[in-house]
Amino acid sequence: VFDLNSDGQIDRDEFTFCWNHWIKIIVRPISAFLIVDVQNDFISGTLNISNCSAQQNGLDVIEPINKLLETVKFDAVFYSLDWHPSDHVSFIENIGEREIDPNSPVTAENAQTYDTVIFSGSPPQKQRLWPRHCVQDTWGSELHKDLKVVESAIKVYKGTNPDVDSYSVFWDNKKMTDTTLCAQLRMRNATDIYICGLAYDVCVGATAVDALAIGYRTILLDDCSRGVDLADIEKTKNTVTTNSGVIVNSSQVKAMV
Numbered sequence: 583v584f585d586l587n588s589d590g591q592i593d594r595d596e597f598t599f600c601w602n603h604w605i606k607i608i609v610r611p612i613s614a615f616l617i618v619d620v621q622n623d624f625i626s627g628t629l630n631i632s633n634c635s636a637q638q639n640g641l642d643v644i645e646p647i648n649k650l651l652e653t654v655k656f657d658a659v660f661y662s663l664d665w666h667p668s669d670h671v672s673f674i675e676n677i678g679e680r681e682i683d684p685n686s687p688v689t690a691e692n693a694q695t696y697d698t699v700i701f702s703g704s705p706p707q708k709q710r711l712w713p714r715h716c717v718q719d720t721w722g723s724e725l726h727k728d729l730k731v732v733e734s735a736i737k738v739y740k741g742t743n744p745d746v747d748s749y750s751v752f753w754d755n756k757k758m759t760d761t762t763l764c765a766q767l768r769m770r771n772a773t774d775i776y777i778c779g780l781a782y783d784v785c786v787g788a789t790a791v792d793a794l795a796i797g798y799r800t801i802l803l804d805d806c807s808r809g810v811d812l813a814d815i816e817k818t819k820n821t822v823t824t825n826s827g828v829i830v831n832s833s834q835v836k837a838m839v
């Protein structure tokens with residue numbers, strides 16, 4: 583595979599280039615485990631996903647996630663937290679506080695939870711409306727008490743800008759600002775990212791799509807994720823696989839890391 587130099591030796595610069603750019607990624611993967619938004623509000627609080635159409639239970643993710651944390655040696659473990667100020671744009675309770683675009687399919691008077699509204703702006707801003715959830719420093723935004731938090735845990739907070747929502751753990755929905763996740767992964771030379779948590783078809787899906795776009799080998803953990811809507815969960819899986827991500831069960835992970 584390598585061109586040899588005049589002494590019949592492998593060219594050192596070429597070897598160095600190949601080592602840094604792809605050999606290392608293949609022979610020495612560096613893994614990150616990213617646990618998305620396993621917070622009280624999504625499990626038994628104001629945005630309890632078991633009240634959503636898929637009727638899944640957020641509690642179900644805790645046992646398989648804890649088991650992975652106890653049995654698999656990831657190089658880094660991240661916990662993301664949806665972390666909103668109380669005047670956040672995604673809260674249906676706040677709809678009266680912002681101007682609505684004339685083309686919005688719903689108005690401040692008739693909007694229902696889970697509808698999409700269009701707020702005025704340039705460009706106008708689409709926003710799905712959720713009940714008030716994960717308000718900073720409240721019980722609802724705490725990680726569930728039964729979720730194991732490892733000693734080396736790195737927490738990543740998102741959705742802190744009152745005017746922009748943030749589904750992906752990498753970027754807000756307008757891609758204006760990145761979270762600390764990008765720099766943390768780069769600093770560790772991470773190659774592989776294992777993603778799971780809540781909600782499958784919202785923040786987990788958006789995070790996996792961004793991870794693939796950046797170029798990480800991306801593994802979605804199916805049994806460690808629960809979502810809002812069955813059709814949207816299917817769409818998420820299709821998008822991930824068509825973008826070369828893989829979807830596995832947590833029992834398959836030990837052999838991969």
Ligand code: VGL
Nearest residue numbers: 619664712780781784785
């Ligand atoms: C999420 C809806 C609103 C999530 C966050 O973590 O999936 N969903 N905010």
Ligand code: ZN
Nearest residue numbers: 664672716741
């Ligand atoms: Zn949120």
